[in-house]
Amino acid sequence: MLHAENEYTYERITEIKDFIKSKCDIDPKVGIICGTGLGSIGELITDAFILDYKNIPYFPISTVEGHKGRLILGYIKTVPVICMQGRFHYYEGYSLSKCVMPVRLMKLLGVTHLIASNAAGGLNQDFKIGDIMLQKDHVNVMGFSGNGPLVGLNDLRFGPRFFSMVNAYDVDLLESAKKIAEELGLKNIKEGVYTCVGGPTYETVAEVRALRSMGIDAAGMSTVHEVTTARHCGMRCFAFSLITNICPIDYSTAVESEIHSNDVIEVAMSKDKDLKLFVERIVQFIGKNDLNSVK
Numbered sequence: 294m295l296h297a298e299n300e301y302t303y304e305r306i307t308e309i310k311d312f313i314k315s316k317c318d319i320d321p322k323v324g325i326i327c328g329t330g331l332g333s334i335g336e337l338i339t340d341a342f343i344l345d346y347k348n349i350p351y352f353p354i355s356t357v358e359g360h361k362g363r364l365i366l367g368y369i370k371t372v373p374v375i376c377m378q379g380r381f382h383y384y385e386g387y388s389l390s391k392c393v394m395p396v397r398l399m400k401l402l403g404v405t406h407l408i409a410s411n412a413a414g415g416l417n418q419d420f421k422i423g424d425i426m427l428q429k430d431h432v433n434v435m436g437f438s439g440n441g442p443l444v445g446l447n448d449l450r451f452g453p454r455f456f457s458m459v460n461a462y463d464v465d466l467l468e469s470a471k472k473i474a475e476e477l478g479l480k481n482i483k484e485g486v487y488t489c490v491g492g493p494t495y496e497t498v499a500e501v502r503a504l505r506s507m508g509i510d511a512a513g514m515s516t517v518h519e520v521t522t523a524r525h526c527g528m529r530c531f532a533f534s535l536i537t538n539i540c541p542i543d544y545s546t547a548v549e550s551e552i553h554s555n556d557v558i559e560v561a562m563s564k565d566k567d568l569k570l571f572v573e574r575i576v577q578f579i580g581k582n583d584l585n586s587v588k
């Protein structure tokens with residue numbers, strides 16, 4: 294099968310990078326992607342320089358509720374950061390290579406660490422609404438059919454043609470995040486495997502059962518392709534899912550537990566305080582311990 298050419302070449306993303314550099318002289322080291330309803334993480338940023346996506350050349354726009362569509366550069370506890378207050382999803386009609394363009398932009402701006410967050414449905418029936426699942430791994434179900442962000446010609450300036458996805462979710466960052474959560478007294482921390490479904494539909498009961506049998510703990514509509522792209526260009530990654538609903542695994546309860554996108558946003562926003570503190574401490578940890586560790 295022939296794939297459409299990726300419009301976001303190295304040269305084009307360099308143009309976007311140069312545009313941002315011409316407006317703002319912050320050199321971000323940590324990139325943050327806010328999930329649905331989790332945009333308040335951006336409020337942590339001081340000396341904030343804010344760009345609406347619509348004012349950045351070649352940038353797509355956010356079309357979903359719960360995603361403001363703003364790029365913020367600034368500092369979290371003296372660590373220079375760049376934050377996407379709103380991400381791009383495949384179901385919005387954007388190709389996966391378009392969805393991940395900002396990750397490559399972050400790389401060209403000097404980012405070494407990515408923190409990705411998302412709202413997700415719990416497939417693991419031991420999970421509860423409001424749990425924070427630290428991602429230890431993912432299953433790239435969209436990739437099983439050859440749909441991935443790196444399909445097409447490879448540009449070695451970003452990374453190699455083939456590479457390992459072992460340690461995609463950096464073990465040291467994961468362990469440190471667990472300790473930070475404990476120190477903060479966050480009780481609802483879980484660990485698990487995430488997958489990205491194409492969306493925009495939520496899962497059928499049969500799909501929940503199938504995904505669960507593959508060892509997947511939470512289903513969402515993002516993150517997998519972002520982390521894949523970040524690893525391709527050598528970033529260290531940490532990701533977490535806020536469990537906004539439990540996916541029904543039984544037909545007898547499926548209808549009464551039917552999910553609505555408003556509930557997703559509401560649950561995400563209700564965890565605002567804990568998640569801001571959590572992200573702040575992780576960024577601080579990276580700033581103190583890890584910034585020079587990227588090979």
Ligand SMILES: O=P(O)(O)O[C@@H]1C[C@H](O)[C@@H](CO)O1
Nearest residue numbers: 328329411412514515554557
């Ligand atoms: O951007 P994320 O992955 O947090 O968004 C999730 C998946 C869908 O976009 C939306 C569903 O309600 O939330």
